[in-house]
Amino acid sequence: MRYGSGHKEETRRKILDIAGRRFRDEGIEAVGVASLMADAGLTHGGFYAHFKSKDELVATALDQSMCESSDRIFDLAEQTSDKIGTFIRAYLSPTHRDTPGKGCTFSALTPELARQDGSVRATASEALPPYLDRIGRLLPTTDPASARRQATALFSLLMGSLQLARLTEDPALSDSILESGIKAALNLVSVFEGV
Amino acid sequence: MRYGSGHKEETRRKILDIAGRRFRDEGIEAVGVASLMADAGLTHGGFYAHFKSKDELVATALDQSMCESSDRIFDLAEQTSDKIGTFIRAYLSPTHRDTPGKGCTFSALTPELARQDGSVRATASEALPPYLDRIGRLLPTTDPASARRQATALFSLLMGSLQLARLTEDPALSDSILESGIKAALNLVSVFEGV
DNA sequence: GCGTTAATATGATGATCATCATATAAACAC
DNA sequence: GTGTTTATATGATGATCATCATATTAACGC
Structure with missing residues (x-):
């Protein structure tokens, strides 16, 4: 279904925040895409509308979490x-x-x-x-x-x-x-x- | 097939040595049982004759490698x-x-x-x-x-x-x-x- | 030398992994 | 209001994971 404007940006930010926290808590390899999306209240399929691979997510989330x-x-x-x-x-x-x-x-x-x-x-x-x-x-x-x-x-x-x-x-x-x-x-x- | 006496002990030692090295090189989670056994020149099936779980191997290998x-x-x-x-x-x-x-x-x-x-x-x-x-x-x-x-x-x-x-x-x-x-x-x- | 035993091999289990194709349905443009 | 667009859902892919049941076969006890 379609969502209001800004919704996708917000979802992406949510995924990144959760990923940054969970990577630090559990290790990068231990956190799967499906489990991550579930944590954000979504299903696994939508992930690749936000990131072209898990590696891209990891690099982006790290870039954010190492600064912040x-x-x-x-x-x-x-x-x-x-x-x-x-x-x-x-x-x-x-x-x-x-x-x-x-x-x-x-x-x-x-x-x-x-x-x-x-x-x-x-x-x-x-x-x-x-x-x-x-x-x-x-x-x-x-x-x-x-x-x-x-x-x-x-x-x-x-x-x-x-x-x-x-x-x-x-x-x-x-x-x-x-x-x-x-x-x-x-x-x-x-x-x-x-x- | 059956092997000479002492063979199993030697195999166990070999698995532990390789595991200790590979865990440090690649991380514990990244090293799979099958890949580990292949590295020791064996197939995956025999693993559970030596250790009752991967966790038991990890604990044993760490116990050894942290000392040595x-x-x-x-x-x-x-x-x-x-x-x-x-x-x-x-x-x-x-x-x-x-x-x-x-x-x-x-x-x-x-x-x-x-x-x-x-x-x-x-x-x-x-x-x-x-x-x-x-x-x-x-x-x-x-x-x-x-x-x-x-x-x-x-x-x-x-x-x-x-x-x-x-x-x-x-x-x-x-x-x-x-x-x-x-x-x-x-x-x-x-x-x-x-x- | 024959039957038993023991160490490993083969092959299968169900779970989970990253990834992708397609379906859905609501928001938007008109 | 109708049709298009778009964010996410559903479901499937093949790979790999730990684990286990069973087959193989050579060494050993007799």
Whole structure:
């Protein structure tokens, strides 16, 4: 049947939003087209009116979720005086650990993304440098090259800590992983400052 | 047909070795039973004489590969005087980056492991603390509790750096991620020492 | 050497996968 | 109001998935 104007655009956006969340929650390969469409209240057939393949959806959804996924954390950090400290604490918060579908795409999917090729891999690969530079701008460092280097190591630490905190089934260990990640990250930043 | 004694044990070992490597190279979900058996020179039917389900294979293969996957790096580190420096440099070497199938299971699979449940998840979860303690023993720190804390942050940084180095398609960026990871890790260790 | 046993092969099961052809029916143009 | 257009639904395709029943055949016990 036919729907009012703008309906298709809205459906497409809905599919993309759900895909972005479910990919982070369940992994890209684990989310099927039919299940995704059902989640959007539709049947599987209409999918190819919106995307010419699952790969195109994946690339598009990633392009969106890699930009947006950490927006709230960045927004929060950019509003405070201790920008990088706020970012570190928000990134390694229990809330972020417990809601991967709403959180950082890199922490949820990085090894799976590294195994992709074509446009999916390219999208993931190209999203990294701007993300690192965005972290770099939270640092007190003025030199962009050293900000990039510092942001790279800092983000590696944050992403690794979040992943390990999600891996363990022991809640106390999980909390302590977040805590040691925060401490080390703050240490790392202060060491940067001293150099 | 029937085979000589010991043949079945050897086949089982072969399946486990290939599974451990391929899971790290391709992801757990991406490796099918039939393709795995073909890789071992067998057909799919015999699989269930060795494992009662794919999940049992996954748990068993992970149990093996999480112990063994970093053995060479640990062995190398434990033989040198600068144990932790050697470990850091070996973990973040281009060789390790380029051969995930022979490398650290955590760095290859962590987010996918965190999404599992049952015995697979339990195996992954239980392998983490001994791994962290093994790193802790490379540190100059004598107090086991603080060694554990330091090892946790250090390993987070190493794993995150390796994953990001594998993610990017830009070889120069990939190398620089390894380098900044090494520098920050060495920094982190010297900060630990100062405390 | 003959019957039993054991390791793998063959082939089938039903489920799910991405993808596509076609049907439907309501909104729009006139 | 009638006919066209369009967004989605229905249903089918062939591929692959984990799993299992059964066939094969060589090694072993006697």
